[in-house]
Amino acid sequence: MSGAALLAALGDRLGAIRGRLTPDADMAKITWFRAGGSAELLFQPADEEDLANFLRALPEEIPVTCVGIGSNLLVRDGGLEGVVIRLSAKGFGEVVRVGATQLRAGASAPDKRVAAAALDAGLGGFHFFHGIPGSIGGALRMNAGANGVETRQRVREVRAIDRRGELHILSVEAMGYAYRHSSAAPDLIFTSALMEGEPAESAEIRARMNEVQHHRETVQPVREKTGGSTFKNPDGTSAWKEIDRAGCRGFRIGDALMSEMHCNFMINAGAATGHDLERLGETVRRRVHETSGILLHWEIKRLGRFAPGHEVQAFVA
Numbered sequence: 001m002s003g004a005a006l007l008a009a010l011g012d013r014l015g016a017i018r019g020r021l022t023p024d025a026d027m028a029k030i031t032w033f034r035a036g037g038s039a040e041l042l043f044q045p046a047d048e049e050d051l052a053n054f055l056r057a058l059p060e061e062i063p064v065t066c067v068g069i070g071s072n073l074l075v076r077d078g079g080l081e082g083v084v085i086r087l088s089a090k091g092f093g094e095v096v097r098v099g100a101t102q103l104r105a106g107a108s109a110p111d112k113r114v115a116a117a118a119l120d121a122g123l124g125g126f127h128f129f130h131g132i133p134g135s136i137g138g139a140l141r142m143n144a145g146a147n148g149v150e151t152r153q154r155v156r157e158v159r160a161i162d163r164r165g166e167l168h169i170l171s172v173e174a175m176g177y178a179y180r181h182s183s184a185a186p187d188l189i190f191t192s193a194l195m196e197g198e199p200a201e202s203a204e205i206r207a208r209m210n211e212v213q214h215h216r217e218t219v220q221p222v223r224e225k226t227g228g229s230t231f232k233n234p235d236g237t238s239a240w241k242e243i244d245r246a247g248c249r250g251f252r253i254g255d256a257l258m259s260e261m262h263c264n265f266m267i268n269a270g271a272a273t274g275h276d277l278e279r280l281g282e283t284v285r286r287r288v289h290e291t292s293g294i295l296l297h298w299e300i301k302r303l304g305r306f307a308p309g310h311e312v313q314a315f316v317a
Contacts, residue, residue: 036075039084056165078305107137124200152177
């Protein structure tokens with residue numbers, strides 16, 4: 001179904017919705033890879049209430065996918081069925097101090113903005129967010145981390161809306177955090193988080209943020225069309241070391257390649273398609289397993305349908 005047809009079929013159900021609805025939205029404009037197909041219908045809610053009302057009005061059989069700023073997202077060329085929800089900066093991007101040591105961050109707030117707000121508030125422990133190219137919603141979902149600190153160490157409470165439009169408030173224990181993982185129900189759309197730091201001197205916080213920035217700029221291809229770390233680190237080693245050992249530094253399929261600077265970063269060096277990028281990743285997974293016996297697991301989220309005739313077979317050991 002086309003997005004226009006889906007929107008027409010929903011008819012008066014969405015009459016009270018205040019957010020923005022875009023049929024057949026080009027996801028390549030959203031993802032940092034600048035590749036992939038379209039979403040049948042993209043919805044950007046005005047605020048938490050608008051999101052809840054939309055989900056209550058949406059028929060249960062229509063699939064819903066929530067995305068952030070697209071920094072670690074690979075959309076397949078056949079696009080995304082149903083509704084894609086992307087939280088607006090205006091409705092979900094605020095970061096405010098709510099106590100002596102606490103911030104409330106909206107889910108669409110960029111991680112770097114949270115680090116900056118913590119600096120302004122004199123709160124330590126948030127410096128690692130300065131080096132994560134994503135939003136707080138994604139950080140909550142995957143327990144994002146860097147420089148030896150993880151999101152779960154800062155989270156105290158998370159607000160979320162489920163597929164039926166009901167509000168949930170989850171403790172950090174209820175989030176079920178592990179390495180780059182949360183066991184919170186997959187249908188939950190996180191809207192904000194209460195986060196806690198500790199008092200610190202601004203000069204100390206700024207110095208740690210500068211260390212994060214320097215490290216990122218010197219070892220990562222930050223000015224390329226990339227999705228960040230492609231694979232999770234296996235136990236006892238680093239993904240980049242195993243990729244390098246397998247001879248895949250700089251390995252290329254079309255315009256998709258593994259970075260020469262940091263070979264766990266996949267890059268769109270020109271006009272790579274979602275098919276090119278995913279095929280590159282699966283080829284690297286196979287070669288690493290052939291070399292070291294290690295099975296790499298994707299950290300980049302891959303969503304949507306393959307274009308007809310361009311399916312990518314997942315490597316299975």
